[in-house]
Amino acid sequence: MNTELTPFPGPLNGHNLGALSLGAQRQTRREVERVQSRAVVAKLVEDGRALLTHTALEHVGALTALEQHLITVAPLGEARYREIVDSYTLGASAAIRRWG
Secondary structure (H helix, E strand, C coil), X not given: CCCCCCCCCCCCCHHHHCCCCHHHHHHHHHHHHHHHHHHHHHHHHHHHHHHHHHHHHHHHHHHHHHHHHHXXXXXXXXXXXXXXXXXXXXXXXXXXXXXX
16 A cells, blocks of 8 residues: 655645745745644554554454353353443453543
8 A cells, every 4th residue: 555645736736835935935845844744743643543453353253152152151240241241341341432
């Protein structure tokens, strides 16, 4: 996937920058680079949040399936199984909320 960002055509394209003084051109380019940098970081944060969420959902699903199986095998542990899976789920939800 290409993550390189380039300025889009419009008021800040290379041709229009030529009408500015050299100092204004440098200042404008630096500001565009800062905006692009913030966009790249924001995308990486969202990608991380999505990966964390995906992993948590997989784990909650697997733990819930195991919980259900254990309830049929050893029903006396039902309250304990639910407590453990619920605790994991709450912790994973909190981690996702804190991310980024």
